[in-house]
Amino acid sequence: MTTNIIGKPLARVDGRAKVTGSAQYAADFNQPGQAHAVIVGATIGLGRVSGIDAEEVLGMPGVIAVLTHLNAPRLAYLPHKAVIDPAVGERLHVLQDDLVHFQGQPVAVVIADTLDHADHGAARLNVRYIAEEPIVEPVGPGATTVIPAAGIQPDAWIRADTSRGDADVAVARAPVRIDAAYGIARENHNPMEPHATVAAWDGDRLTLWSKSQYVVNEQAEIAAVFGIPADDVQVICPFIGGAFGTSLRTWPHVTLAAMASREVARPVKLVLTRKQMFSLTGHRPRTHQRIVLGSTADGRLTGLVHEGMGETSRHEEFMEALTAASGLMYACPNLRTRYRLVQLDTGTPNHMRGPGEASGIFALECAMDELSYELGIDPIELRRLNEPVVDESSGKPFSSRSLMECYATAAERFGWSRRNPAPRSMRDGRLLIGMGTASASYPAYHAPASARVRLQADGTAEVEAAASDMGPGTYTSMTQVAAETLGLPPSQVRFRLGRSDYPPTPSHGGSWTMASVGSAIRAACIAVQQEAARRAIADRRSAFFDATPDALHWHEGRLRRHGDSSYGESYQDIVVRAGEAIEADASAQRDPEVAGRYSMHAFGAVFAEVAVDPDVGTIRVRRAVGAYGAGRIINPRLAASQCTGGMVGGIGMALMERTLLDKRDGRPVNAHMAEYLVPVNLDIGALEALFVEEHDPHVNPLGVKGLGEIALVGMAPAIANAVFHATGKRVRDLPIRIEDVLAA
Known part of the structure; x- marks a missing residue:
């Protein structure tokens, strides 16, 4: 087994899943009984909604509901800002009033049994406005310049x-x-994968299968919007089809999917069109x-x-x-x-x-x-x-x-x-x-990050972190860090990401994923090695029973005494004797003095x-x-x-x-x-x-x-x-x- 894994040009461990189509992106997580939602965007650039004629649309085939500011639930919108959110100002409170701030802003969402029915209903919805003249040119009359x-x-x-x-x-x-x-x-980001969210409530608990570069923040943001505990929100995003920053923030469509699902009491899928991504997900x-x-x-x-x-x-x-x-x-x-x-x-x-x-x-x-x-x-x-x-x-x-x-x-x-x-x-x-x-x-x-490592009885290691992978190869590079630190071949390491219930990590953006999450994985690998060594020292069946920790070290996946080149004990030996997986969490952050x-x-x-x-x-x-x-x-x-x-x-x-x-x-x-x-x-x-x-x-x-x-x-x-x-x-x-x- 080699420990010289970092620096090697390994092929992507998730490559086969992507080229064979088994990798699941947000819109692939279809749920039983799922309905479909389509956003209706404002056709003016500034003003107010003066009226919405929803009766005709509600009578159309397959239409289940039409949500507007007139009937949408009032949401908590508790304060919440992550590092990627603007420090000054307030995010859009979707369908909470009649104000239109920009062209394409959601003014309604149509929910139907199929996407075709929802699209048809959204196209037919008649929305009336009182329009004002927007200022959209940064140079010219009306543009207001401010000191940030x-x-x-x-x-x-x-x-x-x-x-x-x-x-x-x-x-x-x-x-x-x-x-x-x-x-x-x-410029607009235009990744291959459009923004998508599948939302499903189970009582008071919400699951979101959602395109996100920051799953723990999406969890916290939606919890704040709905005024519920963060532990009652689960965000899942194992793969991202490109992003370039567009899914760092939690945009209003995620709130609308969750709102629609709760209102119709069934799972709801909402996928933005390419056109909507030019208005609703930043630039x-x-x-x-x-x-x-x-x-x-x-x-x-x-x-x-x-x-x-x-x-x-x-x-x-x-x-x-x-x-x-x-x-x-x-x-x-x-x-x-x-x-x-x-x-x-x-x-x-x-x-x-x-x-x-x-x-x-x-x-x-x-x-x-x-x-x-x-x-x-x-x-x-x-x-x-x-x-x-x-x-x-x-x-x-x-x-x-x-x-x-x-x-x-x-x-x-x-x-x-x-x-x-x-x-x-x-x-x-x-x-x-x-x-x-x-x-x-x-x-x-660099940002604080956490990770978890679990040693299994079959000799493999499972590594978990709530990171994302929008294409750079996070699955592979994190596998390499864990494999080298543990002294295992990459084939014996399984890295999992993209769930908000995994140890928290920063956003997958800003070029800090490897620095932050990789350092946390290294720390978690060292922590699980220390825990495994403690188990061996406490086990009378171990060759290292009653040894002092300072007398032992790990080399190529085996616990050995310093100066002793004998075979030692593997992770598998120690885990099998323990009768259960050995697990450790750890965090890493930059030394503020050095920084x-x-x-x-x-x-x-x-x-x-x-x-x-x-x-x-x-x-x-x-x-x-x-x-x-x-x-x-x-x-x-x-x-x-x-x-x-x-x-x-x-x-x-x-x-x-x-x-x-x-x-x-x-x-x-x-x-x-x-x-x-x-x-x-x-x-x-x-x-x-x-x-x-x-x-x-x-x-x-x-x-x-x-x-x-x-x-x-x-x-x-x-x-x-x-x-x-x-x-x-x-x-x-x-x-x-x-x-x-x-x-x-």
Whole structure:
């Protein structure tokens, strides 16, 4: 049995279940006697419901009930906020009044015996409104700009304003200056699996089979909404068909499914349509940013100003780390950041892969590229000249920082030395070829997590944690951590997740699952080993009876005495003698003293090559290479998959994804996959992810950093910089469209 399991490219342990169709997603958990619910969304962007004619619909075949604000039960909506909820404002109280806050907001739910009957009834329901004119554009008349209230608190994790030195004076006096504005369109997550919930009550107890990246929070949220004990709510979600942050929060459809089930006294399934997901489950907010860079003639930054604005709803203040990375990416004695929100009559935005950093670093890295051309300095050399010794935003040393190593590794692999730096100087036939690069960074987050390990009489170990797996390979990587810690082959470890009655874990987002849950699993494995050793010491039939714990150790799944190479006793030996499974729970969290001493981030360098057709303006990413310093890599195969997936998302952000709203009523006009463009196989060239060896004992016991976000973060600016190199035209708004480059 090998203990060298971490670091191996194991195939996914859940792969067979997914490719054979035996993996069950939320909408697959059909229940006996199940009814179907369909949401009716508001067709105005702001105003009130003045009347609902439900009698005709109630008389239609198969319709069981129509719930509106006129007859829906009054819900408790007790206070509850998780880390992923906006700190300021209040979540939507669904069907509790006649107010309409945004286009698509649920104003009714139709429940019927079949989905067809429910769809038909929802389409026929006549809802009358008193409409007002909504404000849905962040720039223009009526838009209200506010200082994010949470961002001015002393302990705010995102600050509204930061400064060091005097940035405005520094950039005004700088010999070389870049002053540019950048925009990013609203994006929607659009995972393959739509949001779905199957709800069933058994007396006062509720079971939800629901798509969720945070099952313990969904349990707590629904308990708060209905005013019932959290122990009376069970949330089950063993598989997620992609999410990218969209199912971090518990959205109103979950409440409606539970409400409908209780009202009709039978299980109810509610699945959102693709169109509804554009209104009801959040989005990456539109942002407008300004970057001002001042430097010496030889490329040393003297001043940096980063001003950013993001959209939010009127009922909640959604914040993201839009300007945070600017304070730590490069050495600069004078810096000022400013972050504001624009309140609009739309649904609340949500975290979307690389939230904040993906948008903010796009602006910063494009500005750095502009500065490199202004100075006539290679973009990599410019970044090397401004490599900081410490995190200048906090004064703390980095726990590890491999940005320059990432540039060296990726540049060599990419062939950056073959690049002619002059714009429009490289061609492949009639195609314009461009090469661009950009830095990436994302915090190495960690949150308290718990896990349970159970040793069975057949020699296997069962591991449980209320985590999620939306695709990165959580089942597999956690199996590897447990197998190596216990000294068992992976085939003898069964990892289970996705139930709220398992030991609690943080959300499956923010690139902290492996750091947090993996550390908890390691701790639980060590705890169960200690418990098994205690059982052996107390058992007169054991060769270790009456030994002292300090005299024993575990090696390759066997308990042995120090200095004794004999066979020892296996878990199975000890469990069989005990006559019952041996179980232990444990928790893990970052040492606050260590966390207070270091700045902890992952870093990366991304290179992209584009081909631009000068006649029709089409842009194709032919290849990209990313190198990442992300601590210890648990599974290189899964890690590479994570990173190339992030690169694909970055291609979408750079060239395709944009949700357009009708200015008259806030309706998403391209709320379907025909006109909301995402990359497909034919759009993807050669993508390669490389990992710089990095030993970081400070971030967590496993030494890991997250990979889910960082691979998307640097991709869009690398592409935008490549487009400039190819065409000589600087496009500062995403997505970059054909018409943006046709005049190049």
